[in-house]
């Protein structure tokens with residue numbers, strides 16, 4: 198139990214903190230829709246004012262222009278700034294994003310998504326952005342205010358980086374971080390990002406790794422135009438048949454990647470590491486519920502977690518140019534483009550993976566004896582990231598979670614990527630930690646109707662997560678000097 202004065206102040210001022218989140222949620226700062234751009238800008242101005250009330254020095258940094266929905270628009274500015282410049286203190290950089298995903302009542306929301314709803318019976322706070330990522334940003338502001346109101350010295354210097362384009366690819370941010378690595382962020386000792394989620398609903402997590410991604414397209418072409426199978430079946434080499442033959446060589450139904458050289462690069466599992474996964478507070482049932490069926494490759498929880506977090510994976514996504522309508526059309530497609538991707542873990546570099554894939558697919562294609570033409574392209578590549586959990590940054594957060602929740606956090610990696618994490622790690626060369634302050638609000642992790650935004654209805658934050666999350670962020674900052682001293 199945490200009885201520090203700042204924590205008591207947080208408990209006693211819950212209504213004020215809820216009102217702050219309400220104001221933030223009710224600015225519909227949707228970054229992916231041109232008509233909402235003025236709201237995104239207003240959200241940035243509102244956030245800047247909140248930070249300035251705490252005495253922070255904040256600059257709004259223009260990030261250039263973009264074309265969206267056929268219009269040329271100014272990108273929402275990033276907010277960059279500081280609170281405290283004492284050379285005797287450690288400096289922690291805090292990142293968050295003030296934009297949100299689109300939302301409308303017609304997607305299936307119970308409440309108007311941009312009207313903040315406090316359900317007092319269930320103690321839940323509903324609204325777009327309540328957890329992603331306005332709740333955590335308010336958590337930082339609340340914690341700093343609580344320190345100031347209770348005359349608690351903040352034992353670290355803070356740097357801020359808040360963007361308004363995270364839900365739309367963080368346009369312009371990478372360049373900004375690289376530039377500020379020699380400017381505003383030059384003294385940063387560690388980075389804390391609060392923009393992901395606990396794995397289950399009850400145990401706090403600290404996240405120390407993300408998988409990278411290499412995305413490929415495989416084009417096979419032959420005939421000059423689509424052909425009829427009654428006329429040309431068993432006469433020509435068919436591109437789709439070639440593609441299926443190739444794709445059957447990529448991965449087994451048990452998830453084993455068949456491209457030589459990839460599995461060999463993955464670090465062998467140690468007993469200590471396996472224990473980390475066994476200790477994660479999640480069950481096979483949690484996965485089956487999220488999947489909606491009992492179709493996991495393994496029934497061992499640790500294996501399932503490692504499949505997602507520490508091993509690479511290869512997924513086949515689709516085929517462009519294939520007949521996909523109803524009925525029995527007897528077309529032979531003249532050209533076909535298959536798509537697959539590989540999720541990367543250390544030490545798999547996207548460029549090296551590209552070379553391995555190119556070499557392998559060309560060799561396998563040659564074995565087919567087809568006269569068609571093959572082209573393999575890597576459409577995008579992002580590196581994996583993993584941080585050391587032995588760093589004082591993680592120890593300060595672990596101790597904070599233990600104090601606030603009375604529980605040891607689960608150490609997790611994410612199966613997907615949050616590219617800005619790697620940018621901070623590489624540009625600053627410092628320890629980066631993901632400190633989620635709430636559990637995942639999605640009813641499931643399923644992707645609905647081909648559109649990632651559609652499934653994330655009824656976004657909410659449990660009041661308890663908001664309040665205890667605020668205390669966790671505050672206590673983490675208080676813990677930094679001792680954790681760093683014992684390094």
Ligand SMILES: [Zn+2]
Pocket residue numbers: 294329330363392
């Ligand atoms: Zn987010």
